[in-house]
Amino acid sequence: MVQDDLERHMHRNADMDNDEALEAVGAYTCSQRRFFRFLEALLHPRTREEDEQRRLVAILNPLLQRDGFHLAETSSISGYPVFTVKAIGGSAGAPADPLISETLAAFDEASVHEAWTRALQRRTTHPEGAITSARTLLETVCKHIIEDAGGTYSDRDELPKLYRTAAEHLQLAPDQHTEEVFKTILGNCQNVVNSLASIRNKLSDAHGRGRKAVRPSARHAELAVNLAGTVATFLVSTWRARQASQP
Secondary structure (H helix, E strand, O other): OHHHHHHHHHHHOOOOOHHHHHHHOOOOOOOHHHHHHHHHHHOOOOOOOHHHHHHHHHHHHHHHHOOOEEEEEEEEEOOEEEEEEEEOOHHHOOOOHHHHHHHHHHHOOOOHHHHHHHHHHHOOOOHHHHHHHHHHHHHHHHHHHHHHOOOOOOOOOOHHHHHHHHHHHOOOOHHHOOOHHHHHHHHHHHHHHHHHHHHHHHHOOOOOOOOOOOOOOHHHHHHHHHHHHHHHHHHHHHHHHHHHHOO
8 A cells, every 4th residue: 555655665764755755645647636635634734733834835835826826824723724725816816926925935935935925825814914924024024134234123123114224225215315206116115114014003913902993804914915025025126136236
């Protein structure tokens, strides 16, 4: 039996590599539907701890997105996430998602891309959490850029200040330019970041709420996540361009 072969060759003797194991279980010849069920079982709370679940999702999603799919957090069991393979389309995805994913993964897969992936997964199923993840994404990108540029920040610094500091290192602060059109565009970027910080404080799951608190819908989360992803990609692309231009 396949199970016995895997036990013998993968665990006891360690003489079968991953490619051979996938071939043995039919991963290369089975239907797409069966393969997706395999991925979902691989990531199920009965199989993995949450940290390992999310680490694997961050690795698999850029690969799945090339074919128009992604692993979305669709439910939970005893507080642990359940992931389902979904087609990217409508509110579940946007044309810019794969490009943003590729850029952020190349910049930092462990924390930056993980924050982006979490925001995408929660965009339709958990709007409050998606808004929190959108802000975390921007905070993480800003801190990485500040550190890489040799700057410093305080643990008490909020997102607007972190963005201003990162923008100054990248020559993206409005007062660093004289052309009015650039000042306006860069000033609007700062306004977007300030608004994302504000909406996170009011609508995310980062704070306790009263009975009459306004709750965000999927469209609010989609707007916040898309804006955060666009700004994060702009910062990362600018940083990479500046690095490439240096001798």
